[in-house]
Amino acid sequence: MLSVFRKFAKSWLALGLLGLIIISFAIVGLPDAFQGAGAKTDVIRAGSRHVDPAMFKRAYDNYRTQLEQRFGQPITPELAMKEGLDRRVLDEMATQESFAALLEKVGVRASDKMLTELLAEQPRFFDPVTRKFDRARYEQALAETGMTPKVFETGLKDEIASRQFIAAVAAGFRAPRAYSGLAGAFAFEQRDLAYFLIDPRSVGTIPQPTDAELKAFMQENKAALTLPEFRAISVMALSRQDYEGQVTVSEADVQKQFAFQKDSLSKPELRSVLQIPAKDAAQAQQIIAQLNQGQNPNEVAGRLGVQPVRFDDKPRTAFFDPAIAAAAFQLPEGGVSGPVKAQFGLAVLKVTKVSAGQEARLEDHRAAIEAKVRADLAAAKVSDVAKVYEDAHGQGADMATAAAKAGLKIISLPPMTAEGVTQDRRRAPLPEPILKAAFEQSQGVESDIQEAGDGQYFVVRVDRVIPAAMPPMESIKPDLIRALMLRRTADRMQAKADELAARVKKGESIDAVAASAGAKVQRVAGLSRATASQHAALGRELLGAAFGAKKAEAFTARGQQFGIAVARVDAIRPAGAEMTAMAANQQSRQFSEQVFGDIAEASRSYARTRLKTETNLRNARMSIGIAPDEAGPADGKAAPAAAGKGQ
Known part of the structure; x- marks a missing residue:
């Protein structure tokens, strides 16, 4: 329904707001062309950032898997190309990378500490016993989805920077009431x-x-x-978890590991802060006076027609503006700052709550620390066993003989597709690296030892190939x-x-x-x-x-x-006047958020245009298994900005 109001994005209000974003970009300056020729295999290039075929394939596979689960049937690369799934993923990734590159260029970045604290708040990465962040569990969860910590953390930092930038620019934004009234008239006709x-x-x-x-x-x-190509394979696997019960953890090892992790395990000081933007020094002094009189900060901001920025129980690293962070953490609880010169103008702060930090103690984290040490010792054991296999295999022993010498077992699996779907439409529980290796080598070939993630390693042999064919x-x-x-x-x-x-x-x-x-x-x-x-x-x-x-x-x-x-x-x-007025009152805030969402989308499109983002559809298609002679041209010149959502 918002398509009815898209013209708002061309009004003076929207252009003024978007102009603030563009001006901040223009201050730093952006290149008109890429630095250097770039890698010929890249799928996307946006400023200093690039997406290689492996990164694109991972994003595409995740999207395709979601669709397969939704519709209950496999999606072949050919069908995906026909339906435009490859273009859809390519377009969205190009837009995300462009906006992230532009934010990096103007200095809006999420710090490592901010990322660490955010990860430490995610229950899915907690140890079930200690209920604390567990690095091994975190890496295992990522490996199960085919991601590495580096890729995941880069995406998380991009998301943090994007949200904070948009939140700062959007503070105080209100769409004209007539727009929400018009929406009500449309909805209640x-x-x-x-x-x-x-x-x-x-x-x-x-x-x-x-x-x-x-x-x-x-x-x-x-x-x-x-039907897609099917392959029957044999797999020899070894993992860190298989050896964790065979190692001994010493107290010295525990003490050493705790010393290494102590800073990340300690609880930082948290603060709740209200940040009220001011248009000039005089207005800032007016805000300070009213806050010092005990007036409600929200009411003070409301009289000025601005929206305060809230930080609820946040560590210092969550304040992406250094000036705001410095001022907020110097004040006592209940304190009011002087005028603060922030990245986006003057602001006044009021600290509403202070929660003291706490230094980590070994007694509180012993179980997790011991688990980490055990995992590291087991990983070393895996390395020793792998060396026994490699030495035997290198001397001419076949996969079965070398595995027996190392005390490892080989499992034979039924024919399956590159996505791990068997002929009876079941999904084989295999990590993506094993499937990838199986479909990259010839029949009868035994791979070297390869890593599957989270301390798991494998050797794969292709026993039989069933070519793609009509049933x-x-x-x-x-x-x-x-x-x-x-x-x-x-x-x-x-x-x-x-x-x-x-x-x-x-x-x-x-x-x-x-x-x-x-x-x-x-x-x-x-x-x-x-x-x-x-x-x-x-x-x-x-x-x-x-x-x-x-x-x-x-x-x-x-x-x-x-x-x-x-x-x-x-x-x-037509809708009655009473219903239209009621809708205007009830939907004003929601409509403001939706319209600002359109403006935010316009800024993402601007990033693609300004950076002259390049996409290579041919490389994208080849990364997901389309033959080179069917992948088409690169189509990788400056990409047009994507159409807004909801059109």
Whole structure:
């Protein structure tokens, strides 16, 4: 619905706000072209940042896996290319990298301490016993998703910097009340809908397709029906966890590890601070006087028409502006600062709460420290066993013989795709590095020892390769017949619906036309966009068409339960003044946030344009398994800014 108000982004208010962002970029200055030629294999280059094929593949695989889980079926690289998934991921990554590069250029960065403290607050990385951050568990969780700490932490820093920058610029922003009122008028407009459904039974019996027609249907849907390549593999694995019970942890080792981790385990001092922006020194003195009189900081800011920036129980590292951090941590609880010259102008601070820090004690962290030492000793043991295998293999022993000498087992696995999906559509619980190695080497070849992440190592051998191919028609014939007959039924229903809708357009009564088709007209009065969820049974397409149709216009749309509706909007009534006013009051803040979101998106697009971000679609496609002769051109010149979301 926000697309109705996109023109706001061209108003003086929006241009002024976006101008502040652009001016801050212009102060530093940006290059008009890349420094150097850049790596030929890069997928994205944005200023000083780049995305290589492995990074793109990881992001693409995560996105593809989410879609596979949602729809319950594998998505081949060819199908993904056809549906534009590769372009979608490439476009979003290019925009993110561009904005992150621009923030780096103007000096907006998240510190290492800020990152460390944020990670230490994430329950998924806690040791289940100590309930404290555990580095080994953290690395294991990332490895399970195919990520490294470096990649994850870079993305987290980008997100922190982006959010804080936008929050600072957005402080005090308010969209004109007329916009939220206009949104209310749009949402509460009422329509009366009349419709009837074409039932599948009304179009007669669909004849069974012949084998020739099924073969043609298979060829038409070849990309979707072709089975991917499958590989049967044998894997020898060894991991740190297998040896943790065989090592002895000494007190000296524990003391040494604790000394190394003590700073990160200690609890920093936390402060709650309200930051009120001031337009000049006189206004800053006015704010200081009112705060020192005990007035409510929110009320003081409200009278000035600004929004205070809140920091609730944050360590010093969470204050990305050094001047703000210095002032906030010099004041006592309840203290009010003088005028602070911050990165985005003058500000006055009030410290509302101070929580003292606490130095870490070994007694409180012994279990976690011992676990870390045990993990390190087990890793050394893994290295020793791996050396035994490598020495034997290097002297000519095959995989089975070398594994036996090292005391390791080999597991044979059934044929599976590069994504780890077996022929019976189960997902094999294998780390991505094993699958990647299996599909990069030839049949019969035994790999070297490779790392799978989190202290796990493996050797893989490809035992058998089953090339990608269309399945035999007989094996999927029932499904083909069903799909083709459903398509033909839908085509007949649509043709009949179009014929009946044409009669309504010529002036026949919709009730009479429905009766001639053996159907009955249903009527929905007072349908509005605000209450559309109450009429979900109508179907998404019918609802959308009803809100897009003109008064007395007949149209067709898919309805519920495979039916096709012939419909007409009989009346359109504007929203009442009382409902419009109520919506304006209730949605003002939400609408301001949504409109600012559009402006933030415009600034992301500006970053791509200003940095002349380059994308290489060919490299992106080859990274996800598309053959070079099918990957197409690089298409890597200056990329246009992506269209805003919601359009």
